[in-house]
Amino acid sequence: MSGTDIVEKLRRGLPASRVETLPELQQAAVLILLDKLESGVEVVLTQRAAHMRLHPGEVAFPGGKCDPDDPHPWATALREAREEIGLEPACVRRLGLMAPLTTRSEIQVTPCVGVLTQPVQFRVNPDELDAVFTVPLEFCSRPDSLQLDEVSYRGRLRRLPRYDYQQYTIWGITAAMLVQLVNIACDAGLQLDDYWKEEQE
Secondary structure: OOHHHHHHHHHHHOOOOOOOOOOOOEEEEEEEEEEEEOOEEEEEEEEEOOOOOOOOOOEEOOEEEOOOOOOOHHHHHHHHHHHHHOOOHHHEEEEEEOOOEEOOOOEEEEEEEEEEOOOOOOOOOOOOEEEEEEEEHHHHHOHHHEEEEEEEEOOEEEEEEEEEEOOEEEEHHHHHHHHHHHHHHOOOOOOOHHHHHHHHO
């Protein structure tokens, strides 16, 4: 499937502006940013700074908690992406929103999916990040790339998704969003039934 086909499939298959959220939960949003290259589609990810108090060194999408005056998830995701990697909103074509997921700390996160409209040079904010990198969408869509780790959580064993790419470990909710993305964009058919069930309870 070509990069153009993937982008258009996401544009047609994702809601443009609104998804169902739970008002009693703290809301956040992340930007799932695609770069359409001749070699294929790549996804932009960041590694949080080692000195951060929360989730140091973890891989994540650009994003953060919604401010009270943010009118929609896109406002949050694009604001945070500008702060973290120096991305100007005008460089992003909005494709749509994916279903929100809830973190262990009961923050509901809405993924905003977009594609770069031009080549950009990312500027890493050292106060928040140690690195910005890309991972091929094709890699994330392969069943042999996805690992499932069994952990004890809320009194039961759960399977949490993990990708190992180069020196990076992509784990938990970020990996789950990648699975959600490739299942829509690439018809990957990756299964995370146990993970989704627990997150939606």
